[in-house]
Amino acid sequence: MPVNSPRVGFVSLGCPKALVDSERILTQLRIRGYEISPSYDDADLVVVNTCGFIDSAIDESLEAIGEALDANGKVVVTGCLGANPARILEKHPKVLAVTGPHATEQVLEAVNKYLPRPHDPYTDLVPAQGIRLTPRHYAYLKISEGCNNKCSFCIIPALRGKLASRPIDQVLAEAERLVAAGVKELLVISQDTSAYGVDLRYAPATFGGRQYDTRFIDLARGLGEFGVWVRMHYVYPYPHVDEVLPLMAEGRVLPYLDIPFQHGSPSVLKRMKRPAHAENTLDRIHAWRRAVPELTLRSTFIVGFPGETDAEFEELLQWLDAAQLDRVGCFKYSPVEGATSNAIAGAVAPEVMEERHARFMEKAAAISEQRMAAKVGRELTVLVDHVDGAKAVARSAGDAPEIDGVVNVKKAKALRAGEFARVRITGAGTYDLMAEPV
Numbered sequence: 001m002p003v004n005s006p007r008v009g010f011v012s013l014g015c016p017k018a019l020v021d022s023e024r025i026l027t028q029l030r031i032r033g034y035e036i037s038p039s040y041d042d043a044d045l046v047v048v049n050t051c052g053f054i055d056s057a058i059d060e061s062l063e064a065i066g067e068a069l070d071a072n073g074k075v076v077v078t079g080c081l082g083a084n085p086a087r088i089l090e091k092h093p094k095v096l097a098v099t100g101p102h103a104t105e106q107v108l109e110a111v112n113k114y115l116p117r118p119h120d121p122y123t124d125l126v127p128a129q130g131i132r133l134t135p136r137h138y139a140y141l142k143i144s145e146g147c148n149n150k151c152s153f154c155i156i157p158a159l160r161g162k163l164a165s166r167p168i169d170q171v172l173a174e175a176e177r178l179v180a181a182g183v184k185e186l187l188v189i190s191q192d193t194s195a196y197g198v199d200l201r202y203a204p205a206t207f208g209g210r211q212y213d214t215r216f217i218d219l220a221r222g223l224g225e226f227g228v229w230v231r232m233h234y235v236y237p238y239p240h241v242d243e244v245l246p247l248m249a250e251g252r253v254l255p256y257l258d259i260p261f262q263h264g265s266p267s268v269l270k271r272m273k274r275p276a277h278a279e280n281t282l283d284r285i286h287a288w289r290r291a292v293p294e295l296t297l298r299s300t301f302i303v304g305f306p307g308e309t310d311a312e313f314e315e316l317l318q319w320l321d322a323a324q325l326d327r328v329g330c331f332k333y334s335p336v337e338g339a340t341s342n343a344i345a346g347a348v349a350p351e352v353m354e355e356r357h358a359r360f361m362e363k364a365a366a367i368s369e370q371r372m373a374a375k376v377g378r379e380l381t382v383l384v385d386h387v388d389g390a391k392a393v394a395r396s397a398g399d400a401p402e403i404d405g406v407v408n409v410k411k412a413k414a415l416r417a418g419e420f421a422r423v424r425i426t427g428a429g430t431y432d433l434m435a436e437p438v
Helices: 016-031 055-071 085-091 104-114 156-160 168-180 216-223 239-249 266-272 281-291 310-323 350-373
Strands: 007-012 035-037 045-050 075-079 138-142 185-189 204-207 210-213 229-232 256-258 296-303 327-332 379-388 391-395 407-409 420-428 433-437
Touching (some): 075 104, 168 204, 168 216, 210 216, 216 229, 239 281
Parallel strands (some): 138 185
């Protein structure tokens, strides 16, 4: 990189989908000859990729923009909050430009406008897989943008648009590059992974001499050919998801599904306008576990949704008891500007919401502790995230990075970060496991 190359600082906020957007922007900046700065002081300009989903995320994004302005003065804003530029400009009128989510080209145009890149007669070398913000051994693979669902509490379709699936040959080609670069785990993400390809009418494509349709099951089959961990996130419990279970049983796809159930009461789910809310999800869960006993299910829920009664909350607790989910997160309902749920009568008092959240998490923790304890004495394959002396932190097939538990390994001097290892489980906590190498 020439010494006079302009330097761009970068702040990435929000979910893994936003992280992939950041990786794409960073990759294109490097291709165009910009250097990436790790600090505000050394940067000639700062890009802030924002989140705008809930109030706390909006506040964090606005604070990050202000911090970048104070420290550097030249700031370009992108991401979900950028879909509402007036909100940003009202608070920070000195930002140079504002773009919405997945707007790589507009961000590059803004950077080039306010920080022109000098001519470089040489070719700038960038890895084929681009620049990523995750460790070398795992990567997020975003298969689509936007969403066609109309959940009453969500404004993602307004922020990120309708479902726009990537052709399957492009997705598989990206996965191939990542695996060639050393990635051992592909985390498939989108807003609705099980709807992949609907907008393209499941268009056929050829990759590696094989014919695939742009659809969920063909994506799983294709990714399963690379010999790495494939983890499915944000899957809705539609009947066609059943088709992926044989691939899990064969070991080609991880026995793991991240399904945002959100509630267990049919009446609340109806008010939420959740897709597949009419499906008998408990029957489906039990059938999945009969087919793949090792299946790990993770989900998120909302308590205190407008109109949620004591009886409906009890339905949720009973549903959780019956479902026995492995990994569970819970949010207290928060009104989102522009969401249709804001008009639903029956706001739940904050103290009631707090009490329900505590009761829900207590039950979820008890279920998790029991399911963790059942693993003691077993041997598992884990992916090592990092090693510190004789200790290592790893993850099993049931643990997604950052959001699930970990496997703490003792006597781990022979283990290496980014590699698979075989361990024996020696102890269990509420969410984490303890182990030793086999």
